Amino acid sequence: MKRISVIGMGFVGLVSAACFAHKGFDVLVSTHDPKKVEMIHAGKAPFYEKDLNPILAEVVKKGNLRVIAGRREAILDSDITFIAVGTPSKADGSIDLGFIKSSAKEIGEALKDKDGHLVVVKSTVAPGTTEEIVKPAIEKYSGKEVGSDFGLCMSPEFLREGNAVYDTLNPDRIVIGESDKSAGDALEEFYREFYGEKCPPILRMSLVAAEMVKYTSNALLSTKISFANEIGNICKEFGIDTYEVMRAVGMDHRLSPHFLRAGVGFGGSCFPKDVNALIHKAKEIGYDPTLLKAVMNVNEEQPKRMIKLLERKLPSLKGKKVAVLGLAFKNDTDDIRESRAIPIIRMLLDKNVRVSVYDPLANENMRSIFPDIEYCTGAEESLRNADACLVVTEWEEFKKLDHEFDVMKNKVVIDGRKVISSREGIDYDGLCW
Ligand SMILES: NC(=O)c1ccc[n+]([C@@H]2O[C@H](COP(=O)([O-])OP(=O)(O)OC[C@H]3O[C@@H](n4cnc5c(N)ncnc54)[C@H](O)[C@@H]3O)[C@@H](O)[C@H]2O)c1
Incomplete structure (x- = not known):
């Protein structure tokens, strides 16, 4: 061996x-x-x-x-x-x-x-x-x-x-x-x-082709997400549930149902970094990658759309308390690199909002970026007396949230991942559905 x-x-x-x-x-x-x-x-x-x-x-x-x-x-x-x-x-x-x-x-x-x-x-x-x-x-x-x-x-x-x-x-x-x-x-x-x-299956090729396989794979996955988000943004304006649309679209044998979930966008240590690096590399050789640039633009816009939607519901955010549920870039990890929670919290702080957050694993990692916000040990603690709640990560435990919303001052819930079930008594809205 x-x-x-x-x-x-x-x-x-x-x-x-x-x-x-x-x-x-x-x-x-x-x-x-x-x-x-x-x-x-x-x-x-x-x-x-x-x-x-x-x-x-x-x-x-x-x-x-x-x-x-x-x-x-x-x-x-x-x-x-x-x-x-x-x-x-x-x-x-x-x-x-x-x-x-x-x-x-x-x-x-x-x-x-x-x-x-x-x-x-x-x-x-x-x-x-x-x-x-x-x-x-x-x-x-x-x-x-x-x-x-x-x-x-x-x-x-x-x-x-x-x-x-x-x-x-x-x-x-x-x-x-x-x-x-x-x-x-x-x-x-x-x-x-x-x-x-x-x-x-083992696929053998040149060194440069192998490098390109990885970039292409991450670029295509990111493209699917931004595509789903763009369709979701359009669906929202028409009052259509994009999840219903994508479920039907994903059943086409030429496509796949994966990576078609609209929401607040992709983060992590790979997709943004690799798509940006490919854009940069393409420009270096004189090619302007319009599609890849659009993929990144859509991704940058989704967190802004979330704040705009929040402002439609709470026109004056100054002094309000907003609970952010989910800090990791995705569920089942404590990795916060390029998490969509970061621009969202930054925008809230710029608007003088009191931010209270909860993530099952990533609280400690986020402390290094935002040392002065309120970190909670559970969703209910974060929601207590909040004027609104933004759901940013698709943690399994968020799917079970129910009576926890009762402790909010104003029960506005904006879901960026379609994990919360709409229920009586809360003003629920999906980011792009
Ligand atoms: N994280 C993922 O999901 C994932 C998936 C596929 C590919 N990748 C790629 O794999 C690579 C590593 O990713 P990661 O997520 O494991 O990164 P990471 O940031 O978690 O870890 C990188 C490690 O390399 C160490 N390191 C840096 N320079 C070193 C050196 N000179 N000698 C020894 N150690 C050194 C760092 O201390 C760190 O422990 C990246 O190129 C990434 O794009 C990551």
Whole structure:
């Protein structure tokens, strides 16, 4: 069995490492952060992800997953290194490849003393990055040549936060971009061993095509959401329930029912960042991506529409109390990156509203952005004496809310995710239905 090292201990890196170890591979992860080392040794992830902690505890106990401080040691003591570091956005929307570059340098320096290693880029990177940035950096710092001395692949990750363990163990397909045939063969062999009989289809292609698959996938999913939101905004004006419309539309075998739920828009660490990076990359080569720009524009407008709808119901917001239910960018995660709750709370504060919030998991993370708003331990506490309620995240527990609305001063409820059932006694309105 091949020995694996993983660079980057976020959602992708840690979940992949834990799942590889769960299937019996010897996995090394490295971090310079002693707090993270301590947590992982105790079988606890530094972030919330369903089903991850039991697997971590199991693989750490068995010794299949080891956390060490030295990256060089992790690379030298393994056969395959997966790069799963963050690739955030810069202020202009382009991709920040700082972590990718430093990882490539560290791998190159380690490979000076080793041949036959396979390096796999799992992070989402712009087309051309693996060939034009990762490959030359490893070659420069190792003095070795791709193809003859080491192999290089790009294998994008498609997991969903909140279902990351399940998705890692049950992907729809595996994409392998390869520097050369033997690198692709080695990675395919690893995946076949990892998935065994349940191995999904494996698609082999060039490095740049694999990078483009991931961007295209996220761009199409984001486009579906913005499309559903635009149709929802039109439906709202006609008094039509867009959910009824999309249910019928989604049954067409040429389409799919997924990602057609209209609402307050998409957030998270991937969709906005990847669509913006693709827009930026397209402009760099002289193409103006009008459709992708519109996808982002619709997404930016949805939170504003929510505030406008609120102002139609409460014309003077100054001094009012508004409860915001849901802070995470989606349910089943504590991740608030690019959450639609952020622009919504910011707009409310700009209008001198008293904001009281509740999220089952993400209160603490939001505190770093808005330290001075009221954080509540339950929906009812947040709703007490509120003049209005905005529902921003589709948490399962919000679907059961009922008598909790009774404690509101003014029972105006605007639902951005279609999770609340309209009931007598509340002034319920959907954002785009
Ligand atoms: N989160 C998702 O749902 C998801 C899904 C598919 C793909 N991706 C992509 O995978 C990549 C990682 O995403 P994530 O959500 O896991 O990110 P994350 O921000 O949760 O984690 C990134 C990790 O990399 C670490 N890191 C940064 N630089 C490092 C370095 N030089 N050496 C070692 N560690 C370093 C950070 O400390 C952090 O732990 C990104 O490119 C992202 O777009 C993410």
